[in-house]
Amino acid sequence: xxxxxxxxxxxxxxxxxxxxxxxxxxxxxxxxxxxxxxxxxxxxxxxxxxxxxxxxxxxxxxxxxxxxxxxxxxxxxxxxxxxxxxxxxxxxxxxxxxxxxxxxxxxxxxxxxxxxxxxxxxxxxxxxxxxxxxxxxxxxxxxxxxxxxxxxxxxxxxxxxxxxxxxxxxxxxxxxxxxxxxxxxxxxxxxxxxxxxxxxxxxxxxxxxxxxxxxxxxxxxxxxxxxxxxxxxxxxxxxxxxxxxxxxxxxxxxxxxxxxxxxxxxxxxxxxxxxxxxxxx
Amino acid sequence: xxxxxxxxxxxxxxxxxxxxxxxxxxxxxxxxxxxxxxxxxxxxxxxxxxxxxxxxxxxxxxxxxxxxxxxxxxxxxxxxxxxxxxxxxxxxxxxxxxxxxxxxxxxxxxxxxxxxxxxxxxxxxxxxxxxxxxxxxxxxxxxxxxxxxxxxxxxxxxxxxxxxxxxxxxxxxxxxxxxxxxxxxxxxxxxxxxxxxxxxxxxxxxxxxxxxxxxxxxxxxxxxxxxxxxxxxxxxxxxxxxxxxxxxxxxxxxxxxxxxxxxxxxxxxxxxxxxxxxxxxxxx
Numbered sequence: 149x150x151x152x153x154x155x156x157x158x159x160x161x162x163x164x165x166x167x168x169x170x171x172x173x174x175x176x177x178x179x180x181x182x183x184x185x186x187x188x189x190x191x192x193x194x195x196x197x198x199x200x201x202x203x204x205x206x207x208x209x210x211x212x213x214x215x216x217x218x219x220x221x222x223x224x225x226x227x228x229x230x231x232x233x234x235x236x237x238x239x240x241x242x243x244x245x246x247x248x249x250x251x252x253x254x255x256x257x258x259x260x261x262x263x264x265x266x267x268x269x270x271x272x273x274x275x276x277x278x279x280x281x282x283x284x285x286x287x288x289x290x291x292x293x294x295x296x297x298x299x300x301x302x303x304x305x306x307x308x309x310x311x312x313x314x315x316x317x318x319x320x321x322x323x324x325x326x327x328x329x330x331x332x333x334x335x336x337x338x339x340x341x342x343x344x345x346x347x348x349x350x351x352x353x354x355x356x357x358x359x360x361x362x363x364x365x366x367x368x369x370x371x372x373x374x375x376x377x378x379x380x381x382x383x384x385x386x387x388x389x390x391x392x393x394x395x396x397x398x399x400x401x402x403x404x405x406x407x408x409x410x411x412x413x414x415x416x417x418x419x420x421x422x423x424x425x426x427x428x429x
Numbered sequence: 430x431x432x433x434x435x436x437x438x439x440x441x442x443x444x445x446x447x448x449x450x451x452x453x454x455x456x457x458x459x460x461x462x463x464x465x466x467x468x469x470x471x472x473x474x475x476x477x478x479x480x481x482x483x484x485x486x487x488x489x490x491x492x493x494x495x496x497x498x499x500x501x502x503x504x505x506x507x508x509x510x511x512x513x514x515x516x517x518x519x520x521x522x523x524x525x526x527x528x529x530x531x532x533x534x535x536x537x538x539x540x541x542x543x544x545x546x547x548x549x550x551x552x553x554x555x556x557x558x559x560x561x562x563x564x565x566x567x568x569x570x571x572x573x574x575x576x577x578x579x580x581x582x583x584x585x586x587x588x589x590x591x592x593x594x595x596x597x598x599x600x601x602x603x604x605x606x607x608x609x610x611x612x613x614x615x616x617x618x619x620x621x622x623x624x625x626x627x628x629x630x631x632x633x634x635x636x637x638x639x640x641x642x643x644x645x646x647x648x649x650x651x652x653x654x655x656x657x658x659x660x661x662x663x664x665x666x667x668x669x670x671x672x673x674x675x676x677x678x679x680x681x682x683x684x685x686x687x688x689x690x691x692x693x694x695x696x697x698x699x700x701x702x703x704x705x706x707x708x709x710x711x712x713x
Contacts, residue, residue, distance in 0.1 A: 232451045248464070266469050317445060361543050379648070
């Protein structure tokens with residue numbers, strides 16, 4: 149940017165815009181984040197530590213990690229397969245397929261949970277069969293995992309598809325011509341090209357998987373110590389008026405969000421060229 | 430020969446292997462996770478008689494919830510369009526210390542779990558909260574009123590506007606603005622006549638995304654809303670309440686209405702993006 153561009157606003161307008169924009173950000177975004185930590189430490193370090201070391205908190209943390217550990221890798225495999233098929237080939241119905249992949253983003257989290265309650269709940273055919281065979285899905289851990297898979301479904305794919313489309317197919321074609329098989333081509337040609345984009349997608353997918361509330365709340369049945377993820381544990385503590393506890397547990401999620409943002413900015417900053425198109429020739 | 434016959438239009442031939450297996454897996458996983466469960470919703474809804482369906486989705490309490498959800502999401506998207514545009518503008522055009530930090534903070538509402546946002550906003554705007562204590566003497570109640578819902582929707586919707594408008598402002602051709610200046614336009618005229626029309630598609634896309642997100646939002650809203658029937662009850666909460674009363678048919682009916690609204694919005698957003706994309710090509 150030129151320092152003294154003739155096409156900019158008078159200084160007072162710049163000042164006004166800066167004050168308005170930054171002020172809005174500060175009140176709307178920065179204050180809520182800060183308040184999480186202030187409320188969490190309201191009664192000191194001991195109360196904070198105590199809230200984080202209850203058996204319920206432990207089991208919530210463990211369950212959240214478990215859910216993310218299943219949901220994220222599955223969506224990574226899906227994202228890689230989908231972006232390979234969509235970005236490296238031309239076929240009819242491609243745009244429709246992309247629209248379908250994006251679908252979970254436009255479904256309310258509550259409805260995302262509801263569809264699995266309807267599918268696996270005791271008053272559906274499938275649910276009847278499952279309960280006859282003592283298989284619990286809804287109001288149990290598998291339900292949480294499936295609902296989380298649904299809400300985080302598009303993250304990796306939507307990050308990789310545009311990236312791989314921009315990168316084109318020449319390098320893969322060359323590898324195949326030189327005798328590499330499909331798997332070898334993917335591992336030694338495609339993967340190095342998309343690794344930062346993939347990491348970026350995984351990061352966002354993971355943040356959502358660990359923080360999802362609405363969908364998980366609907367399928368959880370709120371069984372304490374059994375189907376409580378961290379966000380659900382926050383809700384329970386809050387509704388019990390245990391504010392310090394709720395905010396203490398919430399501070400873990402806030403820290404996770406901050407780490408995600410830092411890593412995301414870092415990747416954007418350092419590997420911008422590998423995330424977006426390599427300069428269009 | 431049957432073995433050499435190809436449908437010429439379905440797929441362009443390529444030497445790269447793995448199309449069949451990756452596409453098959455993609456379709457299988459998509460059907461299993463998304464298509465089948467979502468169509469289950471409509472199957473369930475079709476098992477309810479039309480009269481019953483209609484009665485549920487037009488009942489008094491649900492109608493109030495639509496008004497609150499649609500109305501407040503619309504207002505939130507509007508307010509966010511204004512402030513989001515300003516934030517996008519200063520990020521795209523100005524240099525100031527801490528800009529990278531502000532840029533990263535824009536995405537916080539995407540990254541922060543909604544339940545955390547919900548309790549944090551409630552703590553801020555409660556009558557004793559950091560902000561609430563200054564509003565209470567003025568007679569302004571935010572927490573546990575529709576105004577609180579609006580604040581939560583502003584929070585979750587802001588990044589959509591900034592992130593769709595910012596790249597357009599960054600890529601804008603400054604030559605056009607210089608030309609406008611040299612032709613005697615004031616900066617204000619330049620903005621409205623040269624710059625604004627070029628960001629309209631992006632702004633509308635951001636608006637629609639923010640609106641759509643607001644309609645479905647649950648976690649950040651329910652803590653601050655107070656959830657008083659016919660006053661501060663949002664549609665997603667109605668679905669949850671019906672579900673908790675084991676009224677699966679009722680929950681499904683209301684969910685269907687919302688899902689159709691979301692799909693219409695998705696269609697509009699796709700169309701807007703298409704329009705915006707075309708614009709870019711025309712310029713470049």
